[in-house]
Amino acid sequence: MAVVKCAIQLGIPEALEAHGGPAAFHDLSSALGCSPSALHRVMRFLVHRKILKEAPAGYLQTPLSRLLLKNDEKSMAALVLLESSPVMLAPWHCLSDRVLANGSPAFESTHGEDIWSYAEENPGHSKLINDAMACNARVAVPAIVEGCPEVFDGVESMVDVGGGNGTALRLLVEAFPWIRGINFDLPHVVSVALDCVGVEHVGGDMFASVPKADAAYLMCVLHDWDDDECIQILRKCKEAIPKDKGKVIIVEAVVEEDNNDKLEFVRLMMDMVMMAHTNKGKERTSKEWANVLSESGFSRHTIKNVKAVQSAHVDIWKYVFGFVDMAVVKCAIQLGIPDALEAHGGRVKLSDLSSALGCSPSALHRIMRFLVHRKIFKEAPAGYLQTPLSRLLLKNGEKSLAALLLLESSPVMLAPWHCLSARVLANGSPAFESAHGEDIWSYAEENPGHNKLINDAMACDARVAVPAIVEGCPEAFDGVESVVDVGGGDGTTLRLLVEAFPSIRGINFDLPHVVSVALDCVGVEHVGGDMFASVPKADAAYLMWVLHDWDDDECIQILRKCREAIPKDKGKVIIVEAVVEEDNNDKLEYVRLMLDMVMMAHTNKGKERTSKEWAYILSESGFSRHTIKNIKAVQSVIEAYP
Numbered sequence: 001m002a003v004v005k006c007a008i009q010l011g012i013p014e015a016l017e018a019h020g021g022p023a024a025f026h027d028l029s030s031a032l033g034c035s036p037s038a039l040h041r042v043m044r045f046l047v048h049r050k051i052l053k054e055a056p057a058g059y060l061q062t063p064l065s066r067l068l069l070k071n072d073e074k075s076m077a078a079l080v081l082l083e084s085s086p087v088m089l090a091p092w093h094c095l096s097d098r099v100l101a102n103g104s105p106a107f108e109s110t111h112g113e114d115i116w117s118y119a120e121e122n123p124g125h126s127k128l129i130n131d132a133m134a135c136n137a138r139v140a141v142p143a144i145v146e147g148c149p150e151v152f153d154g155v156e157s158m159v160d161v162g163g164g165n166g167t168a169l170r171l172l173v174e175a176f177p178w179i180r181g182i183n184f185d186l187p188h189v190v191s192v193a194l195d196c197v198g199v200e201h202v203g204g205d206m207f208a209s210v211p212k213a214d215a216a217y218l219m220c221v222l223h224d225w226d227d228d229e230c231i232q233i234l235r236k237c238k239e240a241i242p243k244d245k246g247k248v249i250i251v252e253a254v255v256e257e258d259n260n261d262k263l264e265f266v267r268l269m270m271d272m273v274m275m276a277h278t279n280k281g282k283e284r285t286s287k288e289w290a291n292v293l294s295e296s297g298f299s300r301h302t303i304k305n306v307k308a309v310q311s312a313h314v315d316i317w318k319y320v321f322g323f324v325d326m327a328v329v330k331c332a333i334q335l336g337i338p339d340a341l342e343a344h345g346g347r348v349k350l351s352d353l354s355s356a357l358g359c360s361p362s363a364l365h366r367i368m369r370f371l372v373h374r375k376i377f378k379e380a381p382a383g384y385l386q387t388p389l390s391r392l393l394l395k396n397g398e399k400s401l402a403a404l405l406l407l408e409s410s411p412v413m414l415a416p417w418h419c420l421s422a423r424v425l426a427n428g429s430p431a432f433e434s435a436h437g438e439d440i441w442s443y444a445e446e447n448p449g450h451n452k453l454i455n456d457a458m459a460c461d462a463r464v465a466v467p468a469i470v471e472g473c474p475e476a477f478d479g480v481e482s483v484v485d486v487g488g489g490d491g492t493t494l495r496l497l498v499e500a501f502p503s504i505r506g507i508n509f510d511l512p513h514v515v516s517v518a519l520d521c522v523g524v525e526h527v528g529g530d531m532f533a534s535v536p537k538a539d540a541a542y543l544m545w546v547l548h549d550w551d552d553d554e555c556i557q558i559l560r561k562c563r564e565a566i567p568k569d570k571g572k573v574i575i576v577e578a579v580v581e582e583d584n585n586d587k588l589e590y591v592r593l594m595l596d597m598v599m600m601a602h603t604n605k606g607k608e609r610t611s612k613e614w615a616y617i618l619s620e621s622g623f624s625r626h627t628i629k630n631i632k633a634v635q636s637v638i639e640a641y642p
């Protein structure tokens with residue numbers, strides 16, 4: 001989501017469109033005013049995600065990237081920009097509170113008022129919402145016109161209730177020119193709606209009354225409200241239409257819990273979005289729609305499915321709602337869902353789970369429905385079941401990755417992503433510094449809570465990576481009597497290495513504020529210092545997830561200090577880092593390229609490197625030779641000799 005947003009903000013799709021054919025890289029970077037090396041990394045990521053194509057003659061637009069053009073009729077860019085805005089991201093951090101039995105609405109907890117009052121007071125945000133709704137309308141209305149035009153047969157006038165800036169009605173009136181349209185929304189919304197032939201704008205409150213017409217049309221409105229509120233709105237619509245030939249046309253998701261339907265994941269993501277952004281809104285199953293409609297006094301209804309016009313329109317939702325997976329998994333960790341399942345022997349019913357966690361059963365059911373759909377939990381007649389994936393989210397499991405997720409989803413780490421496009425510009429400044437006024441290490445030194453988040457996350461990665469090294473490359477430690485772990489964090493890596501190779505004496509070396517809170521461990525001495533000044537002496541210097549935080553010149557400085565610390569004859573430097581291979585068949589390549597984007601957002605000049613880039617910095621640091629060995633992890637093991 002963040003990199004796609006960066007592409008929109010930089011205008012990459014527009015620059016490609018302007019070229020009309022393959023765009024050579026140097027033309028693109030000069031047209032956009034970008035730093036070539038930073039833009040190359042962004043493009044490499046977008047090509048890997050199949051958002052752009054790369055050919056010998058240059059980069060090419062795809063159906064997906066065309067949906068990101070700012071002003072195209074079919075663009076979904078405004079939806080990405082809305083959902084990735086700081087205002088919309090903030091409530092996700094309150095999702096777990098929202099699910100509690102006495103939980104309060106996430107948007108209100110964050111912004112002190114509901115989304116509609118917030119939009120009324122913030123015209124910029126109101127515009128973001130209206131533009132996003134308009135771009136949704138430009139996709140949905142043609143699908144309706146194509147898939148069920150008969151709905152509008154005999155309709156002479158239609159009121160679009162909650163019609164936003166009138167885009168949906170404009171398109172409907174264009175398709176069915178005999179319809180007289182009334183676009184009805186809150187006064188501050190219609191006051192900035194665009195004029196359109198055949199459409200009258202009326203401001204008002206749908207809970208009070210709805211302008212009269214043959215049909216009332218509600219698109220993406222009722223999902224913002226709970227059942228009682230929907231019933232109030234629908235009764236007002238029923239009063240507005242003629243008793244004999246009137247009808248209400250509702251265009252909304254119908255959750256089918258059908259895993260074979262490609263759009264089902266979008267519906268379930270939207271349900272989570274409703275939980276984060278509205279007070280009591282939700283997506284409904286056909287049964288829930290039937291209940292709301294009969295309670296509102298409608299004698300009968302029909303439901304017709306319409307298809308997305310283009311498959312790219314299905315794929316694009318992944319990026320529009322790119323933060324949802326992470327936010328809901330974070331919510332599951334914070335609520336302790338995996339831990340509760342483990343405590344119940346790996347299987348638990350909704351009622352027991354909600355009482356164990358103090359959650360609202362209906363809200364928890366929606367969270368579980370989403371997580372089951374994403375295959376994080378399983379559902380069986382006897383209740384929910386743990387999976388290998390959910391076990392990785394246990395708070396204290398030896399192999400848990402929960403701490404990494406809590407770090408990456410923290411507000412501190414999310415904020416720099418909003419500065420990514422500025423970072424890519426030719427004179428761009430580091431994203432973390434732009435967001436927080438200092439680099440990540442100084443920030444961690446001043447914020448012990450964030451320092452702990454970082455150290456815990458690194459420790460949980462070490463618990464996965466070190467066993468893979470011990471299994472896949474034990475020979476790296478043959479004959480090594482002492483190891484200095486440079487930037488070793490809280491010492492978890494060395495603890496695990498010393499456990500696996502007990503003859504090794506370990507020195508855990510990191511900044512003073514990091515080692516001062518590291519845990520004591522037999523066979524490991526903690527030493528505080530600065531790796532740019534000097535590194536404690538040992539047979540081997542070990543660097544894991546350290547060099548990717550720095551640029552080539554800084555890496556060369558660090559590696560020279562490491563070379564000084566090891567014996568000339570039998571010494572070595574062991575580097576555990578990703579090696580980007582640009583190999584689309586390797587499942588972990590995606591993780592490496594994501595990490596490269598993370599480095600761009602969170603460090604000043606850090607990056608993931610190809611084998612050629614590693615060879616360059618190692619030879620510049622004075623190492624005579626090196627080997628690279630792949631292990632079953634994101635990282636590889638690079639051994640460098642003086």
Ligand SMILES: C[S@@+](CC[C@H](N)C(=O)[O-])C[C@H]1O[C@@H](n2cnc3c(N)ncnc32)[C@H](O)[C@@H]1O
Pocket residue numbers: 441458459461462486487488489490493509510511514529530531532543544545546549
């Ligand atoms: C990404 S973490 C890696 C931690 C650990 N190696 C691991 O993989 O679990 C990078 C580490 O580099 C440390 N670091 C940053 N600047 C440093 C410096 N100038 N001297 C020593 N350590 C430093 C940070 O405190 C942090 O612990």
